[in-house]
Amino acid sequence: MSTPYAKLPAWADYGLIPLINLSVAFIVAGFVVMLVGENPLRAAVILVEGAFGKGTGIAFTLFYATTFIFTGLSVAVAAHCGLFNIGTEGQAYIAGLGIAIVCLSFDSTLPWWLTFPLAIVASALVGALWALIPAYLQAKRGSHIVITTIMFNFIAASIMVYLLVGPLKPAGSQAPQTRNFLAGAELPKLNWIIELFGAKIRSAPLNISFLLALAMAFLVWLLIWRTKLGYEMRTYGHSPKAARYAGISETRIIITAMMISGALAGMMALNPVMGDQHNVAIDFVSGAGFVGIAVALMGRLHPVGIVLAAMLFGMLYQGGAELAFEMPAISRDMIVIIQGLVILFAGALEHMFRPYIQALFASFSPKSVGMQAVNGKGA
Amino acid sequence: MDIFNAIIQVLDSTVRLSVPLLLACLAGLYSERAGIFDIGLEGKMLVGAFAGAAAASVFHSALIGLGMAVLISVAFALVHGFASITHRGNQIVSGVAINFIAAGSTIILGQAWFQQGGRTPALQPGERFEAITWPGADAIRDVPIIGPIYAELLSGHSILVYFAFAMVPFTWWVLYRTRFGLRLRAVGENPAAVDTAGISVAWLRYRALICTGILTGFAGAYLSMVQNGGFVKDMTAGKGYIALAALIFAKWKPVNAMFACLLFGFLDAASIRLQGTPLPIVGKVSVQFMQALPYVLTVILLAGFIGKAIPPRAGGVPYVKER
Numbered sequence: 001m002s003t004p005y006a007k008l009p010a011w012a013d014y015g016l017i018p019l020i021n022l023s024v025a026f027i028v029a030g031f032v033v034m035l036v037g038e039n040p041l042r043a044a045v046i047l048v049e050g051a052f053g054k055g056t057g058i059a060f061t062l063f064y065a066t067t068f069i070f071t072g073l074s075v076a077v078a079a080h081c082g083l084f085n086i087g088t089e090g091q092a093y094i095a096g097l098g099i100a101i102v103c104l105s106f107d108s109t110l111p112w113w114l115t116f117p118l119a120i121v122a123s124a125l126v127g128a129l130w131a132l133i134p135a136y137l138q139a140k141r142g143s144h145i146v147i148t149t150i151m152f153n154f155i156a157a158s159i160m161v162y163l164l165v166g167p168l169k170p171a172g173s174q175a176p177q178t179r180n181f182l183a184g185a186e187l188p189k190l191n192w193i194i195e196l197f198g199a200k201i202r203s204a205p206l207n208i209s210f211l212l213a214l215a216m217a218f219l220v221w222l223l224i225w226r227t228k229l230g231y232e233m234r235t236y237g238h239s240p241k242a243a244r245y246a247g248i249s250e251t252r253i254i255i256t257a258m259m260i261s262g263a264l265a266g267m268m269a270l271n272p273v274m275g276d277q278h279n280v281a282i283d284f285v286s287g288a289g290f291v292g293i294a295v296a297l298m299g300r301l302h303p304v305g306i307v308l309a310a311m312l313f314g315m316l317y318q319g320g321a322e323l324a325f326e327m328p329a330i331s332r333d334m335i336v337i338i339q340g341l342v343i344l345f346a347g348a349l350e351h352m353f354r355p356y357i358q359a360l361f362a363s364f365s366p367k368s369v370g371m372q373a374v375n376g377k378g379a
Numbered sequence: 380m381d382i383f384n385a386i387i388q389v390l391d392s393t394v395r396l397s398v399p400l401l402l403a404c405l406a407g408l409y410s411e412r413a414g415i416f417d418i419g420l421e422g423k424m425l426v427g428a429f430a431g432a433a434a435a436s437v438f439h440s441a442l443i444g445l446g447m448a449v450l451i452s453v454a455f456a457l458v459h460g461f462a463s464i465t466h467r468g469n470q471i472v473s474g475v476a477i478n479f480i481a482a483g484s485t486i487i488l489g490q491a492w493f494q495q496g497g498r499t500p501a502l503q504p505g506e507r508f509e510a511i512t513w514p515g516a517d518a519i520r521d522v523p524i525i526g527p528i529y530a531e532l533l534s535g536h537s538i539l540v541y542f543a544f545a546m547v548p549f550t551w552w553v554l555y556r557t558r559f560g561l562r563l564r565a566v567g568e569n570p571a572a573v574d575t576a577g578i579s580v581a582w583l584r585y586r587a588l589i590c591t592g593i594l595t596g597f598a599g600a601y602l603s604m605v606q607n608g609g610f611v612k613d614m615t616a617g618k619g620y621i622a623l624a625a626l627i628f629a630k631w632k633p634v635n636a637m638f639a640c641l642l643f644g645f646l647d648a649a650s651i652r653l654q655g656t657p658l659p660i661v662g663k664v665s666v667q668f669m670q671a672l673p674y675v676l677t678v679i680l681l682a683g684f685i686g687k688a689i690p691p692r693a694g695g696v697p698y699v700k701e702r
Contacts, residue, residue, distance in 0.1 A: 036491040141683050151675075151677050154620065159667070161667050297472065340475075349462050349466050351467070
């Protein structure tokens, strides 16, 4: 098996190349800003200031990042197993149903610290079950998981719209959403952490699910790199044939990986539903599941990278909102372009600059890129 | 007679609603048959719709609009090709990226250029494709049965509708009766064999993607310049994905694709028609159920309960020349 590319030192592989890809994505985004007739550098300054300039900005940035950590981890877990879970959006959306059931039943009787664990279980369970069917179809019937998960996104959206304009809507209300939760289903805010550093926060939705997201990032790292199951998943992702030869059950590994992925996607719903809006409304996921694809690719499927990438996207969301105030020509949809460009350059075109960088490294020190070994083999 | 008229009306809107699906579905057929998965149909339709409506309203010409729609859509198809053929990137990742870039840039540029909240200006009569009335349609409109069928169902559509349906036999002919089509199918099944025969796999796949771009451009132009008098943000609303579903449903065959798109178009038309009216046996059908039906049907098909959908064998795999 000939690998098309020789090896680079690890820091170049995990640091330099993603950085270059990312920079190119942002440069192209800068051109779009210029096309709109604004100054991209000024836009960047406003964006960063909006995200980190004030305590409230930081809290909002972390609030958005929480959501993206969950969806990023969800995409990454599936990707380690060689599965492209494009259904994170739908799994998170339908998990809102699990949370709604828990919160609407218990918010008047239980305190938040009992409702929260129940809601975690419910959201994870519903998300996992929604991923189970595509996983089963992929494993047993060979239907392509990308297509089935896309279909399941639409089916989830239809079900949620049906429920939110019908059974879940309180009588006499016009808005397509559940009734507002009582105090028993409201998550405590984490803003005091930022206030410890002297910043002032007016009102920001940063809440305890941020800590849950970080814990999940750690657990995913543990799962992927420190357990037998994670090893099997990576093996299957790398080479399904080798995994089969090693006696790993294809059905079991696909279904387990997808259910974990679905569970992580489902937990994402906790953050906006219980931490911010205190109800389940139509389209509350609003594309966060798809952002997860960009986050996972940018973080190179590693939890640390995902947390960092999620922070970056949190910054884009928060800063983008500020930007829309300052530059009316640039709405928040600018982020959708950036997201697309990041997916393009960090995902589909990730190898575009690699040959040039390898050539550059080779000209400095042939040994460092293993040129001799390649030459020795006569490849 | 009322029931008959109602049926004609539903079928008429079936035709109208299935045209964008059909164009996008045939577009996907070219690329997937050449071994390139294309999730980006949705995005290419969207940029086509935007470019078409924007150019038509600026240059006051429907034809320039259509040309622009095709041009921009092909450009996006080439980006997909650049990522997935030249750089052997993941085709699905690239398609997803294209959908996002399309969704974001149409809104941002639309707002910046026209300042109407992401819409393009409403198209004037000369700037959109008008309905064509067939000869004698008005004369025989009152003839029972044949009259309405001729006047309502067949006549009175825009040129793009007839183009879409003409593309079905044309695509069949290209795929199964030309050298290009034979090679296109071969490259989707076994690119190494095509390479061995001395034909460039990359160039063949690029040409397939250009066909895809042209047809998604038409599909987008239909949405913004025929169905709607201008571009509205996110106006494709998942049609690209339904087209993808239809493509699978059709098992990657052109004539089947037409029937699949008509079926999905019919479900859409029926759901609009049946909104709120109770049906005889089943009672009131919810709109959401009808909207979800194409997706549910596709999943059932994919699960292998209605025949088996076997994709082109080399689909999704970047071709690496042996070294």
